[in-house]
Amino acid sequence: MNVAETTYLEAIRQAMFEEMDRDPAVVLMGEDVGVYGGAFKVSAGLLERFGWERVIDTPISETAIIGAAVGMSYLGLRPIAEMQFIDFIACCFNQITNYAAKSHYRWGAPAPIVVRGPSGGGVHGGPFHSANPEMYFVHTPGLKVICPATAYDAKGLLKSAIRDNNPVLFFEHKFLYRRIKEDLPAGEYTVPIGKAAVRREGADLTIISYAAMLHTSLEAAAELAKDGIEAEVIDLRTLLPLDRETILASVKKTSKLLIVHEDTRTGGIAGEIAALVTESAFENLDGPILRVTSLDTPVPYSPPLEERFLPNAAKIVAAARELARY
Amino acid sequence: MASTLTREQHLELYYWMQLNRQLEEQMVKLFRQNKVVGGLYTSLGQEATSVGTAYALGPGDWIAPMIRNIGSLLVRGFKPRDILTQYMARYTSPTLGKDGTSHFGDLKEKHTVSPISMLGDLIPVMTGVAMAGRYLGQKIVAMTWIGDGGSSTGAFHEGLNLAAVQKAPFVLVVENNQWAYSTPVARQVPLRDLADRARAYGIASYIVDGNDVTAVVETSRQAVERARGGDGPVLIEAKTMRMQGHAQHDAAEYVPKEMFEYWKARDPLVLYEKSLNERKLWTAAQKKEIDARVAREIAAELAIAESGPFPPPELAEQGVYCDGCHTISADWKRPKEELMPPRASVNPNWTVGDFGALENGAKSAARAVANVSSREQSGNGDRPAPAAKSAAKPKAAKKSARAKAGR
Numbered sequence: 049m050n051v052a053e054t055t056y057l058e059a060i061r062q063a064m065f066e067e068m069d070r071d072p073a074v075v076l077m078g079e080d081v082g083v084y085g086g087a088f089k090v091s092a093g094l095l096e097r098f099g100w101e102r103v104i105d106t107p108i109s110e111t112a113i114i115g116a117a118v119g120m121s122y123l124g125l126r127p128i129a130e131m132q133f134i135d136f137i138a139c140c141f142n143q144i145t146n147y148a149a150k151s152h153y154r155w156g157a158p159a160p161i162v163v164r165g166p167s168g169g170g171v172h173g174g175p176f177h178s179a180n181p182e183m184y185f186v187h188t189p190g191l192k193v194i195c196p197a198t199a200y201d202a203k204g205l206l207k208s209a210i211r212d213n214n215p216v217l218f219f220e221h222k223f224l225y226r227r228i229k230e231d232l233p234a235g236e237y238t239v240p241i242g243k244a245a246v247r248r249e250g251a252d253l254t255i256i257s258y259a260a261m262l263h264t265s266l267e268a269a270a271e272l273a274k275d276g277i278e279a280e281v282i283d284l285r286t287l288l289p290l291d292r293e294t295i296l297a298s299v300k301k302t303s304k305l306l307i308v309h310e311d312t313r314t315g316g317i318a319g320e321i322a323a324l325v326t327e328s329a330f331e332n333l334d335g336p337i338l339r340v341t342s343l344d345t346p347v348p349y350s351p352p353l354e355e356r357f358l359p360n361a362a363k364i365v366a367a368a369r370e371l372a373r374y
Numbered sequence: 375m376a377s378t379l380t381r382e383q384h385l386e387l388y389y390w391m392q393l394n395r396q397l398e399e400q401m402v403k404l405f406r407q408n409k410v411v412g413g414l415y416t417s418l419g420q421e422a423t424s425v426g427t428a429y430a431l432g433p434g435d436w437i438a439p440m441i442r443n444i445g446s447l448l449v450r451g452f453k454p455r456d457i458l459t460q461y462m463a464r465y466t467s468p469t470l471g472k473d474g475t476s477h478f479g480d481l482k483e484k485h486t487v488s489p490i491s492m493l494g495d496l497i498p499v500m501t502g503v504a505m506a507g508r509y510l511g512q513k514i515v516a517m518t519w520i521g522d523g524g525s526s527t528g529a530f531h532e533g534l535n536l537a538a539v540q541k542a543p544f545v546l547v548v549e550n551n552q553w554a555y556s557t558p559v560a561r562q563v564p565l566r567d568l569a570d571r572a573r574a575y576g577i578a579s580y581i582v583d584g585n586d587v588t589a590v591v592e593t594s595r596q597a598v599e600r601a602r603g604g605d606g607p608v609l610i611e612a613k614t615m616r617m618q619g620h621a622q623h624d625a626a627e628y629v630p631k632e633m634f635e636y637w638k639a640r641d642p643l644v645l646y647e648k649s650l651n652e653r654k655l656w657t658a659a660q661k662k663e664i665d666a667r668v669a670r671e672i673a674a675e676l677a678i679a680e681s682g683p684f685p686p687p688e689l690a691e692q693g694v695y696c697d698g699c700h701t702i703s704a705d706w707k708r709p710k711e712e713l714m715p716p717r718a719s720v721n722p723n724w725t726v727g728d729f730g731a732l733e734n735g736a737k738s739a740a741r742a743v744a745n746v747s748s749r750e751q752s753g754n755g756d757r758p759a760p761a762a763k764s765a766a767k768p769k770a771a772k773k774s775a776r777a778k779a780g781r
Contacts, residue, residue: 069714069715072710072713072714073704075509082722083722083723083724095720095722096719096720096721096722097715097718097719098713098714098715098718098719099713099718099719099720100720101509101713101718102713102718104540106536107532107535107536107539109498109532109535109536110532111495111498111528111529111532111533112498112501112529112532112533112535112536113498113536114498115495115496115497115498115499115501115502115529115532115533116498116499116501116502116505116533116536117502118499118502119487119498119499119500119501119502119503119504119505119506119516120502120503120505120506120509121502121702122481122487122499122502122503122506123503123506123507123510123512123704123705124506124510124702124703124704124705125506125509125510125704126702127502142492142495142529143495143498143529146490146491146492146495147490147492147495147499150490151488152693152694152695152696153472153693153694154469154472154473154477154478154488155468155469155472155473155477155478155479155488156469156693156700157479157481157487157488158696158699158700158702160696160702189694190694190695192695213695213696213697213698213700213702214695214696214697
């Protein structure tokens with residue numbers, strides 16, 4: 049039996065709801081997560097069901113939220129810490145990268161926390177409510193970084209993140225919150241961390257993407273198919289650890305690689321994937337590795353500026369056609 | 375009030391302080407022999423604060439020491455070899471050579487959380503420990519330390535504020551050793567007493583002579599039990615002095631000579647020996663016996679530490695992630711059902727008692743003053759037990775006067 053038409057946002061709420069129902073060690077803390085139910089209502093109804101001790105409205109103190117979550121995890125709890133917008137994760141960068149990420153390596157203390165929140169642009173949020181900060185953290189050994197693109201994955205990966213023994217950053221794409229929905233299984237399921245998914249099979253080139261840009265990439269692939277170019281589209285789902293096998297298998301099959309991400313260009317995951325592919329599948333490549341990304345600027349506010357900033361299907365199609373010529 | 379310490383405990387305190395000091399003297403020798411891999415950070419002059427604060431805790435309580443809290447680690451049950459091997463970067467050290475100094479801990483037995491170099495971060499972390507302990511029904515207290523310099527960080531504010539609004543069973547020891555590396559306390563904080571900061575968080579505070587170990591123990595015991603009682607966090611300012619540079623490489627020429635002389639006359643070990651003599655709590659033979667025990671133990675621990683190998687290079691690649699190596703479970707001391715629906719379920723609305731109105735200015739000012747004094751009765755700037763002779767000034771009266779004058 050399937051539950052019809054669950055949004056990406058509702059899938060995240062369900063994951064927290066079910067995990068808190070399953071395990072009293074799971075608690076949620078963040079700004080306005082309780083009585084208000086979160087700025088996007090992702091935690092609506094959780095306080096009512098689980099009470100004040102398990103759903104904790106905190107002061108506006110991102111450093112304290114993460115620090116306290118780590119401290120709680122040392123006593124065996126599994127805290128979920130919400131960033132109201134993921135941009136604010138910059139405020140607790142030190143707690144995440146120096147405290148939580150190094151805890152197990154340095155002194156053998158696992159810190160099973162989940163830091164989750166809305167990331168991404170396309171909703172005219174401006175420079176401080178649109179960020180894709182994943183690569184700051186992909187560069188930090190000790191963390192796991194998840195960027196789900198579908199409602200199914202958002203639920204299954206968040207459950208895996210809560211059960212994981214490491215600090216996991218879970219970047220929800222706010223553009224997808226209410227725009228995508230799908231039938232979810234009624235029963236229990238999880239999605240493994242660190243496994244990419246092939247969303248569309250194709251033999252002519254590989255497009256690797258994640259989060260909201262997966263949908264844009266699939267739109268571009270449909271357009272390319274009209275010209276007889278069959279793109280294989282891979283959804284990374286997890287950025288750290290990266291699923292090298294799925295990436296390399298696809299490149300070995302298509303010999304051409306285009307990487308699409310909404311994150312800015314310099315230092316984005318495309319660079320890392322390009323290095324991986326040239327190191328491990330150089331002989332298989334029939335053309336340059338291309339990338340379609342956002343511009344190397346802050347995320348601008350005004351719609352024409354943000355549209356210029358973001359990748360779109362037309363930009364992906366143009367790059368794919370160029371690559372297909374090789 | 376008479377001291378709550380037994381004769382045996384008095385001698386134990388001397389043992390810990392002497393072990394702390396002699397261990398560090400040994401570490402200085404190792405540093406000069408180039409056997410310490412990185413820098414060496416000592417706590418000369420601060421032993422009474424380290425030992426006395428940790429001594430006030432029960433076995434189930436949690437600590438997160440700072441780099442100079444060697445004494446706290448020893449009291450908590452770590453061995454000198456743990457500290458020696460950390461500094462010498464050996465495979466036999468608690469972190470297997472992955473980190474140095476007092477950057478280690480033990481979640482299972484000694485309930486000790488590792489510090490990191492970024493100051494202030496332990497305050498929110500230990501607030502979380504305190505909150506989790508309460509959540510699990512464990513009745514524990516979490517304690518950490520911060521220096522005068524570290525009290526300037528944002529993490530200090532965020533952590534202590536969260537602890538205060540959560541009424542977390544948390545004790546923060548502000549170890550005012552007068553110097554943050556080369557910067558005097560006056561350049562860190564424009565306050566004579568760092569304990570005054572507690573007032574801004576609406577929490578209780580004490581000031582204690584950090585070089586008087588019995589005063590530190592008595593004050594800390596009161597603070598710990600107060601925090602355990604559920605009244606929220608407590609701040610203790612221990613006034614002491616860092617008698618060496620920031621680390622061994624630092625000759626501390628920026629410290630006025632007279633300042634060192636002032637504090638040298640207040641050396642915590644000398645003071646305590648004198649006090650034990652005056653109160654006839656030991657004999658010369660007992661002192662000799664403890665000193666000999668300390669020397670013997672350090673020699674034995676040093677031999678064990680020096681025989682430890684360096685880690686195998688491939689260890690560098692291991693342990694970044696916890697994938698199946700630890701089983702994570704909580705020690706529940708209350709029925710889990712209390713935290714599960716339907717028992718946990720609530721009416722999700724705020725109860726707002728005070729609308730924050732200002733329409734009656736005079737009344738509201740009077741209320742604010744009244745609140746200040748009632749808070750002081752409940753803790754701010756309280757004087758600890760008279761037995762702690764050098765502890766706490768009577769700050770409450772002064773503060774009320776200041777609050778009134780300001781309105």
